[in-house]
Amino acid sequence: MTASVGVYCRISEDIEGRGLGVKRQESDARALAKLRRWQVVEVFVDNDLSAYKPKVVRPDFERLLDSLAAGALDGVVVYDLDRFARKPVDLERAIRIFDDRDGLVFATVQGDIDLSSSDGRTMARIMVAFANKSSMDTSRRVKRKHLELARSGVPVGGNRPFGWLPDRRTLDLRETELLRQAASDVLAGVGLHTICRRWNEAGVRTTVGNLWQHTVLKQTLISPRLAGFRVYQRDIARHEDGSPVTGLFEPVLEESVWRAVRDVLTDPARATSPPHDGKRKYLLAGLVRCGGCSSLMWGMANNKYNTFTYTCKPPTAAGCGKCAITGPRTDELISELVIRYLADRRVKRTGPQWTGERDLERVTKQIQELMEAYTSGEMGRETVFPAVAKLETEAKRLRGERTEVLRRQAVGRRQPTNVAKEWPEMDVDRRRAIIASVLQSVVIKPAERKGGRYNPERLEPVWR
Numbered sequence: 001m002t003a004s005v006g007v008y009c010r011i012s013e014d015i016e017g018r019g020l021g022v023k024r025q026e027s028d029a030r031a032l033a034k035l036r037r038w039q040v041v042e043v044f045v046d047n048d049l050s051a052y053k054p055k056v057v058r059p060d061f062e063r064l065l066d067s068l069a070a071g072a073l074d075g076v077v078v079y080d081l082d083r084f085a086r087k088p089v090d091l092e093r094a095i096r097i098f099d100d101r102d103g104l105v106f107a108t109v110q111g112d113i114d115l116s117s118s119d120g121r122t123m124a125r126i127m128v129a130f131a132n133k134s135s136m137d138t139s140r141r142v143k144r145k146h147l148e149l150a151r152s153g154v155p156v157g158g159n160r161p162f163g164w165l166p167d168r169r170t171l172d173l174r175e176t177e178l179l180r181q182a183a184s185d186v187l188a189g190v191g192l193h194t195i196c197r198r199w200n201e202a203g204v205r206t207t208v209g210n211l212w213q214h215t216v217l218k219q220t221l222i223s224p225r226l227a228g229f230r231v232y233q234r235d236i237a238r239h240e241d242g243s244p245v246t247g248l249f250e251p252v253l254e255e256s257v258w259r260a261v262r263d264v265l266t267d268p269a270r271a272t273s274p275p276h277d278g279k280r281k282y283l284l285a286g287l288v289r290c291g292g293c294s295s296l297m298w299g300m301a302n303n304k305y306n307t308f309t310y311t312c313k314p315p316t317a318a319g320c321g322k323c324a325i326t327g328p329r330t331d332e333l334i335s336e337l338v339i340r341y342l343a344d345r346r347v348k349r350t351g352p353q354w355t356g357e358r359d360l361e362r363v364t365k366q367i368q369e370l371m372e373a374y375t376s377g378e379m380g381r382e383t384v385f386p387a388v389a390k391l392e393t394e395a396k397r398l399r400g401e402r403t404e405v406l407r408r409q410a411v412g413r414r415q416p417t418n419v420a421k422e423w424p425e426m427d428v429d430r431r432r433a434i435i436a437s438v439l440q441s442v443v444i445k446p447a448e449r450k451g452g453r454y455n456p457e458r459l460e461p462v463w464r
Contacts, residue, residue: 003038003074003105008064010046010083022047025079028109033077036107041073051086052135061090068097068104075105081113081124082131091128095121150232151239153248160207162220169249178204179252182221183261187407189433192217192265222265227251227258242368256357260403283331283428284310284442287435291445291460293320299327310444323446329454334442335423337461338435342419354405360398367391408437440464 007029011021022045033040044060051058061084067073076094078084085091098104098115106115113127114120149156155168163175182195192214199212206212223231228251229244230237237245253261282299290297290312297310297319308327313319367388374384423431443460 003036004041004072005033005038005075005077005105006064006067006073007033007040007043008045008061008076008078008084009043010049010051010058010061012050012052013048025083025109028079029077032107032109036105038075038077038105040077042067051082051084051090052132054087065093065097068094069100071101074103075107077107078109080108080110081127084108085128086131086135088125088128088132091124095124147232147237150230150237151245153230153237153245155230155247155249161223161225162207163226163252164249171250171252176252179221179226182217183226183253183257186221186261186264187257187403187409189407189436190429194427194429218265222262224258225249226253227255256402257406259399260406263399263403264407281428282308282310282327283432284327284334284435287432287439288325288330288442288444290320290323291443291458292323295319297323297444323444325444325447325458326454330442330444330459333456333459334435334439334461335431338438339420339423341438341463342434354402356398356401360395360402363391363395363398367395438464 007026009022009025009029011025026043026045030040044064046058046060049058050056051061064073064076068076076084085094095115098106102116104116106113106120112120113124115124146156160166161168163172163179164170165172178199185195186192196212196214196217204212206216210216220226223234224236224244225231225247228247228249230247232238232245239245281301285299286296288297288310289295293312295313295318297312299308300311301308309324310327310330311324312321314321370379370384370388370391373379374381419434426434440462443462445458445460447455447458
């Protein structure tokens with residue numbers, strides 16, 4: 001009886017992206033199957049996928065094992081055993097299937113391996129063990145090489161990073177300006193979705209030609225590369241003494257600005273599900289507070305009447321649920337109030353200055369010295385860790401102050417000369433950034449009775 005077999009092809013790295021390696025494997029495997037008079041009923045391909053890396057899932061390898069276990073195949077043909085398995089655990093999964101089903105066949109172009117016999121399995125286990133060790137040795141050498149390159153500050157290959165020319169060292173002036181503007185926008189309160197939408201509409205694309213997504217933009221803006229640091233495993237590369245590695249390329253942002261942007265974008269309190277079109281729905285969301293319980297209020301749409309309200313969160317969400325106010329009228333009044341406020345004052349475009357840099361450097365150095373003392377055995381954990389915890393709290397406070405100052409500077413630099421005239425043309429993010437620059441919050445006092453007329457006196461602005 002002719003065996004119905006599956007051909008499995010895999011290559012770890014397809015540099016050209018054309019799948020030529022797996023095609024050659026398939027051709028040779030089909031020739032072997034024809035020689036054995038087996039019928040190839042399906043080809044399983046995992047192109048550009050490692051069989052060694054623990055987190056890599058090979059979809060077609062999983063389908064192949066499922067087909068074998070279900071009886072849809074009578075065996076497997078592969079180019080070489082290490083194309084099939086490089087981890088002993090994967091080989092054992094296949095052996096269990098051969099245990100459960102008599103008569104299964106297995107063949108490789110490079111030499112016969114009979115997984116249905118004891119000798120064949122022993123040989124397969126030895127070969128996979130050696131292949132696994134080879135992968136481990138290669139991985140160790142590659143990691144060491146990349147670490148050495150990182151510590152030298154040399155930029156390496158891969159896709160061209162946005163903001164630099166193909167040499168990865170010289171700044172691309174147009175893209176650099178976009179990144180600096182994006183950093184300023186983030187500090188001013190503009191959402192990533194809004195920035196992506198603007199860039200996409202203007203024809204700006206990623207370095208591989210794709211539309212911008214907020215997750216891609218976020219990773220770009222929090223990358224240490226923007227501040228001139230060499231990146232290793234998505235973080236700042238460090239020398240053996242723990243000091244950061246400066247890259248052999250021009251930075252896009254000042255380190256303080258980059259750190260402030262990173263703090264904003266990685267803040268756990270930051271909204272995790274903004275509008276999919278990048279347009280904020282409610283102008284005062286995150287600014288209006290309940291006058292009864294002080295919790296932040298959220299916007300709730302009323303589609304029936306094409307309006308919305310700001311309402312206090314229910315007790316299950318740490319609110320009282322007893323305060324609400326009409327949204328459009330509240331937005332209108334607060335906007336008018338802020339426009340009048342700015343019209344009566346000359347805005348300082350430089351914004352406030354931060355004077356805590358030396359304090360932050362001192363605290364950071366103290367933390368490093370304490371940890372070095374603990375590592376060398378000069379001081380015990382009972383002394384070091386409580387002191388480090390206090391210093392880290394102080395460092396966090398100082399970084400927060402720096403971020404707030406830089407944020408207000410960004411808003412000040414972008415303040416329009418005629419707010420009243422330009423307000424109607426601004427998007428919601430821009431308006432909100434201006435409001436947040438002068439208002440800390442808007443307290444909504446509870447209504448005396450439900451269903452009454454709108455009462456502006458319920459609004460209590462808290463100025464900065």
